[in-house]
Amino acid sequence: MSRRKMKNIRIRVTAAGKVAVSAPHHTPEESVRAFVLQNAAFIQKRLEEVRAQREKYYPVSYRTGDTFFYLGKETPLTVVVSAQTRAAMDENGLTLFVPPDADLRYRKALFILWAQREADKAFAARAAEIFPAFRHLVKQDVRVVSKNMLTRWGSINPKRHTVSLSVHLLRCEMALVDYVIMHELCHFAHSNHGKAFYALLDAHCPARKAMDKRLKEYGLVDY
Secondary structure (H helix, E strand, O other): OEEEOOOOOEEEEOOOOOEEEEEEOOOOHHHHHHHHHHOHHHHHHHHHHHHHHHHHHOOOOOOOOOEEEEOOEEEEEEEEEOOOOEEEEEOOEEEEEEOOOOOHHHHHHHHHHHHHHHHHHHHHHHHHHHHHHHOOOOOOOOEEEEEOOOOOOEEEEOOOOEEEEEHHHHHOOHHHHHHHHHHHHHOOOOOOOOHHHHHHHHHHOOOHHHHHHHHHHHOOOOO
16 A cells, blocks of 8 residues: 555556555545455456456466467467477467476566567567658657556657557557557657647547557556
8 A cells, every 4th residue: 555645545456466555644544444345346346357358368377278469369379398498489379498397487487578579579670660750750760669568558758769668569469559659759749648649640540549449458467
């Protein structure tokens, strides 16, 4: 629980499946506990939604037979015992090569490492294709990096000319990756989400509203 300068108690179930409670400084702990208990059904429902979303898009146990989403497509996962640890993607899906004693944490860590590297390559390649149409907004080349962001799909650092994308975009179809990149590049001209920003984004992506709907359907959820 965190204490903040606020009027009411707030409960939020994060994309990592954790319950975050925020309360005003003056609110007694007994009142906070009571509020949490009163909202137990809501908390349980949201936790189940996050769990279901995670199981839909990511491997359940990181074993052979699990599936995950990669660029909008359900993709099979295979785990093979090997003397050399590595991850390899081909037309049959992703294969994790792990030692005999590799537990869930080990297999999951290898998957996350693969996803991070794959996202870095995929996002940079798409940005290189998209950037020329936005060169009038950004005078210098933009560096694209992927991060495990769970509250937003993307962000920018204007001073460093950096676009940060959530690594979880890797499970979305490429059109959505392109859209988030365009969205962030438009922020180099307009920092907020005002009319001017949306007019510029609409000029580059007329299907903006449909893209926003698809992103909401995917939702941000952790591995």
